[in-house]
Every structure is written in C-alpha cells, then in structure tokens.
Amino acid sequence: MSDSAYRVETTSRLAQWKIENLASCSYRKSDPFKIGNWNWHLSVEKNRTLSIKLYPEISNLTREKPPIASFIIRVLCSVGDRKALVHPGITDKPLKNNDDFVWTIEIPLTGKFIIDLEFLDLKTASPNGGEPCSIWAQGFIQKQSNAGALSSLGRMLSESIHTDVTIYASDGSIGAHRAVLATRSPVFCSMFSHNLKEKELSTINISDMSIEACQAFLNYIYGNIQNDEFLTHRLVLLRAADKYDISDLKEACHESLLEDIDTKNVLERLQNASLYQLPKLKSSCMRYLVKFGMIFDIRDDFNAFLQCADRELIAEIFHEILATWKGF
Incomplete structure (x- = not known):
C-alpha cells in the first residue's frame, strides 16, 4: 500500500484523510499530522461498524499540556455530491490517548470515503490555574511586542501626551507623534522629511479608514493593540500596512488570516x-x-x-x- 494511503492533508485548522478500499475487518492508522502545537493521528477500524478515533501523538508536550479540543468531524461518501455523515461536534474535550474520542458509525461504508476534521479551537491549561487558554487567541500580535518596553508609547497615544500631528479619519481625528510614525513607516517618514502639506500643516488625511479602525492602526504602531481589536480590523489594517509600507503589520495580518x-x-x-x-x-x-x-x-x-x-x-x-x- 502506498504512503499516500496514510497521509493526512492539512491547512491551518482543517485536516483531510482520503481512504480507498478499506477492507472488512481491517484497521488503519494515519501518519502524524500537525495542527496547533501537537502532532495528531486519525485511525479507522472497520468491522460490522466503522470506528474513527482522533488522538494526539504521545510526547512530553502532550503529557505536560494535553490539548483541550473543540472540533467538527464528518465523513464524505461522495466527493461530487458532498453527501456527508456529520458528528454532532465536540467542545472543550481533553484528548490524551486513543480512547478519548471514538466515533462509531453504524451505516456501512464501501469504496472511497473522506474524513474531514475541522478544529474550532485548541486550548491548554492555564499555568496559573485559571481557565484554559486558546492557543490561537493568544495571537500573533502578542508575540511581536514586549508589553513592558512599549507601555510608555501606549500611554503617549492614549493620554495624548505632547502630540504634534493630527490624523483625520473619515469620521473623526486622533492626535499622534510624528517621530513615532516616521520610525514605523517610511511613507510617514517621507511626508515629514519633505516640504509636503503633512509637514507644513502637521496633519495626515486617512479618509479611507474609520476612526475606530484608525485607532486600531495607531494602537498597533504604538504597541498597544488588543487581540480582539486586531481581529476586528485586520483586513483594514492589511490595506493600511500595504499603503504605508509597514511590513511587520502586513505579515501579522497575513499570519492571522491563515488561522481561520x-x-x-x-x-x-x-x-x-x-x-x-x-x-x-x-x-x-x-x-x-x-x-x-x-x-x-x-x-x-x-x-x-x-x-x-x-x-x-x-x-x-x-x-x-x-x-x-x-x-x-
């Protein structure tokens, strides 16, 4: 049997295993596939019924921080018509071994079929004993900044400390600091380095952004953005990152948009x-x-x-x- 019979294709939260010619009274275990922080296995066992199992590969990470998973799993019997058997879904279930999730299907399946597995969330236990934390909710943004080093910049913006430039959005205005903007964006730097109206009037017109989205944009620049705020505005932030040549923001949006x-x-x-x-x-x-x-x-x-x-x-x-x- 070819290696492809055991291979599971994956994207950020979706895994798909195509199975052909599973004989009666047989067992098959997939190759490991990575979703989130863990390597996973799917297995199928066909007897009078079909049993599907999902479990993480045993490792130090699994033992120390076992995944707490929420997912949807379905079996597609016909690719063209997308006829599917759908499991009711699993929410916040700890998975440590190959008996923690078993789906038994009474309907006999013959020929080719596809197992689709979509993770809605993956959590780990909180190190301080609180509620489990989503590995995805932690976000790419929080990994990019040191909250302590950037706290003063955040205060400069939120408390309008010695602002020297005004940004006009489509429905409001915000005070900011040209030195901060210039160091974060070569486009802003060029505005303030040449005899342009932005330098003369100490204003920047960003009429293609709402005041709320503009605030999120500045919060990122100042290292003060929250994860929910970022997720809400990431498509607008992507456009702003491209327009003002802020490569790390563009990459942050790129990575985040891959996740869901x-x-x-x-x-x-x-x-x-x-x-x-x-x-x-x-x-x-x-x-x-x-x-x-x-x-x-x-x-x-x-x-x-x-x-x-x-x-x-x-x-x-x-x-x-x-x-x-x-x-x-």
Missing part, C-alpha cells in the same frame, strides 16, 4: 491574497477550496466571485482544479 479560513470568508481572503501579494494565504485558500473540496459547498458564492474576480486569479483557480482532479 472557512467557507464564509475564503473567497474574500483569496481576493485579498491576490491583491496584496500574500502567497501563503493564496495557497491556503486554494487548497481549502480545491484540494479539500469546499468549492462544492459554496457554488453560488463561487459563481458570483467568478463574475468580478481578476482574470489571472480565475485562471490560477482553474489550473489548481485541473491539477487536483487529474491526480484524484
């Missing part, structure tokens, strides 16, 4: 990935739509997308479809 691709946002993210040249996001969206077959679940939205999307992007999508279906 789903059928509701995948087309918008694919469009943004193409517009702002985000290769990992484009690749993940393509794989989600084509390799994982989610394109069948959003046919109407996809048809509407084709009417307005860039021709080059449409060509890439169909190239991916042809390449994937040829190999299936």
Whole structure:
C-alpha cells in the first residue's frame, strides 16, 4: 500500500484523510499530522461498524499540556455530491490517548470515503490555574511586542501626551507623534522629511479608514493593540500596512488570516491574497477550496466571485482544479 494511503492533508485548522478500499475487518492508522502545537493521528477500524478515533501523538508536550479540543468531524461518501455523515461536534474535550474520542458509525461504508476534521479551537491549561487558554487567541500580535518596553508609547497615544500631528479619519481625528510614525513607516517618514502639506500643516488625511479602525492602526504602531481589536480590523489594517509600507503589520495580518479560513470568508481572503501579494494565504485558500473540496459547498458564492474576480486569479483557480482532479 502506498504512503499516500496514510497521509493526512492539512491547512491551518482543517485536516483531510482520503481512504480507498478499506477492507472488512481491517484497521488503519494515519501518519502524524500537525495542527496547533501537537502532532495528531486519525485511525479507522472497520468491522460490522466503522470506528474513527482522533488522538494526539504521545510526547512530553502532550503529557505536560494535553490539548483541550473543540472540533467538527464528518465523513464524505461522495466527493461530487458532498453527501456527508456529520458528528454532532465536540467542545472543550481533553484528548490524551486513543480512547478519548471514538466515533462509531453504524451505516456501512464501501469504496472511497473522506474524513474531514475541522478544529474550532485548541486550548491548554492555564499555568496559573485559571481557565484554559486558546492557543490561537493568544495571537500573533502578542508575540511581536514586549508589553513592558512599549507601555510608555501606549500611554503617549492614549493620554495624548505632547502630540504634534493630527490624523483625520473619515469620521473623526486622533492626535499622534510624528517621530513615532516616521520610525514605523517610511511613507510617514517621507511626508515629514519633505516640504509636503503633512509637514507644513502637521496633519495626515486617512479618509479611507474609520476612526475606530484608525485607532486600531495607531494602537498597533504604538504597541498597544488588543487581540480582539486586531481581529476586528485586520483586513483594514492589511490595506493600511500595504499603503504605508509597514511590513511587520502586513505579515501579522497575513499570519492571522491563515488561522481561520472557512467557507464564509475564503473567497474574500483569496481576493485579498491576490491583491496584496500574500502567497501563503493564496495557497491556503486554494487548497481549502480545491484540494479539500469546499468549492462544492459554496457554488453560488463561487459563481458570483467568478463574475468580478481578476482574470489571472480565475485562471490560477482553474489550473489548481485541473491539477487536483487529474491526480484524484
């Protein structure tokens, strides 16, 4: 049997195992696949019923910080029609060994089938004994800054300490500091280094952002942004990062948008990935739509997308479809 029979394809939160010709009275265990901080296994056992198990690979990390998982799992019996058997779902279940999650399916399955596993959240126990913490809610942003070193910058902005420039958003204004802006963005630096109106009037017009989004943008620049605030505005922040050449913010948005691709946002993210040249996001969206077959679940939205999307992007999508279906 080829190695591909045991391989599980993954994206940030989705795993897919394609199984062919599982004989009666047989057992198969997948190769390890990484989701979050852990390596995982799926296994199937076929007798009079079909049993599916999900469990983390035994390691020091699993023993010290076992995953607390929320996920949806389904079995697709027909790729084209997307007919599926769907488990009711698991919420906040600790998984330590191969008996912690077992799904027994009474309906006999023959021929090819696909197991789709989508993690909604993964948590670990809090080190201080409090509520379990989501590994994804910790966020890329919090890893980029040292709260102590940046606390003074945050106060400068929030308390308007010696501000010397005013930023006008579409529905309000905020005071800021040209030195901070100039050090974080070469575009802002250029504004204040040449005899432009921004230097003369000590104002910057950012009319394509709301005051709320502009506040989030400045909070990032000053190292004072909160995770929820970032998640709410990350698409606008991506546009601002590209416009003002703030590479770390652009990368933060890129990494964050990879984490929660789903059928509701995948087309918008694919469009943004193409517009702002985000290769990992484009690749993940393509794989989600084509390799994982989610394109069948959003046919109407996809048809509407084709009417307005860039021709080059449409060509890439169909190239991916042809390449994937040829190999299936």
